[in-house]
Amino acid sequence: MFPLDFMCQGCLGALDDTLIDVTVPEIDKAWYRTRKGTISVNVLAACDRSMRFINMLTGWEGSAADAHVLRDVVCRDDGFSVPHGRINTYYYA
Secondary structure, three states: OOOHHHHOOOEEEEEEEEEEEOOOOHHHHHHHEOOOOOEEEEEEEEEEOOOOEEEEEEEEEOOOOHHHHHHHHHHOOOOOOOOOOOOOOEEEO
């Protein structure tokens, strides 16, 4: 069995999203309704290898696709990014 550091060589941290149930006005429920029927917002978070949060984006409707939320956070000036110039580095998702 290989040590975890060897298996995760180049891994900078982890990136994942979750849904948080919310209460919204009746008129907005269709936007926040997930494919499972709950009323939620998307939360996308990234942490480093020491499990410290380094970026978080909240507020996207529960009906938003994960790819749209990820595209939003990487396109923002203060958004999430993988350091440039580092070869073979990644975030576990």
